[in-house]
Amino acid sequence: MPLHKRWSEESIPAEQRPSWPVLLAEQHGVVNTRQLRAYGHSVADIEANLDAGRWQRVLPRVYAMFTGTLSRPAKIQAALKYGGGHVVLSHRTAAEEWGLLPVIEGPVEITVPYTSSAVSCPPLVIVHRSRALPHIAIRTSPPRTRMTDTIIDLATAQRTPKWRPIPWSTSSVEAKSRWRRWRIACSSGRLSATGPPSGTASRFSAAD
Template identity: 60%
Template sequence: MVDGMPIIRPDSPPPTWPVLLAEQHGVVSHHQLRAHGFTVARIAAEIRARRWQQVLPRVYATFTGALPPEALVVAARLYGGPSALLSHRTAAERWGLLPPGPTLPIEITVPYGRSAVSQLPFVLLHRSRAHRHLVAATDPPMTSRADTAIDVAVAEPDARAARQLLTAILGTGRVSPNDVRRRLLERPPLRYRNALDEAVRMVSGGVQSVLEERYAVDVEQAHGLPAGRRQQPVVVDGRALYEDVVYDGAGARLTVRLDGRSHLQADVALKDRRRGNAAELAGRASLVFGWREVSTTPCVVAAEVTTVLLRSRANLARNTCSRCSGEVVSA
């Protein structure tokens, strides 16, 4: 058993009945029941007597009442068959790529051509022609970290949401941008390819959160600002801290700090104050923006950054985007 999950080995000799029930949280398939001597009539009798219940086609719980989460996962995997992989959001949560959410539906991936209903009360089944290339060496079997990250991003409703989700996943550090880049080449997604490539490129360049992605796209790129350098080290109180964006490479001694939710924590707030003081003592301009400003008024943010950059770069053009006319922009 791994991470509380039972190990289902269809190619191994069947375990004894008590062991099977214990490993699979009381959930069994029709095939397993027949292998243990249960006739079709006996199975039907157990269900009629309400000692058992059918939870999915050819999958049964040997008890009544609601199924606990572990039993639901076993049922989904038994329904999908020996090749079923936990995938998409279900796999993403188990890999730690996404925070825990609603338990259902349980998402699994099976080989293309597998005959099964794609969506049942608590199972969402996906089919993949590349199934054998997705398998990670885990127990229970899941899609690989990189494939899982791509799958959940592609499931988003639009390209921008896909890019932001992949940016957030890569920002966890639990999956390598290089691994995702390689899988995008080996297994090109049917949609959002450019958006996912852009997410990998930005994270490789130092973007670490959705807030930083919004700043890079809606502030810098949309307004033609020079791309700042991300995650640049600065020594403060004898310790190496990191600035979100600096524009020294563009000829301006300007630091931009992006305050996300983590900056509300006391230790992070202290580091922010010390970095701010260090920048002031070093004669650097410093601007601080939070989620609200960057997400709702990026044009105002861009105007403020432009104003500071112009102090050092007289030839910097003032660029506008399609949203600028709708915001009060000062310079």
């Protein structure tokens, strides 16, 4: 493919062509490099469309198939595509999706596995890490942390000076830490007793 040839849907293999507009609609016009390559784009083709101003690079390996300002759903899709295959919305963004907080302009907050290479890219995305991601995530659309875990994340993000980070080395230790932080937050009146963090109530008693 010539370096500056304008790409069109006709370049997509015929059997894949019907799914291209569906993909763009579902992801609000945002795709990652892997998806572009799957639909027939070479690296040179991607760069040519970026240089020509037809597309825009939103985050590393993430592109918008349009120019101009991204909508909130497009920003969320960009953050999720950037985070990788096991990423969820978390903290303030998850709270907004749950209806716990009003939607405001700001970075999208995501949580990724502890071993992920993704890092925060202000002002668009803030990256958090968790060793217990399978236990705190829920398969909504878009995926996010469970409501109780979202509340805990919000409470612990507002630590007072007497609070100290609790180190952990395994998912079970992190789960126990989340249970204790939930109890502390409830006892201090910082959140209502809506239930313990997911996956911990049956594992740790009030005496822990």
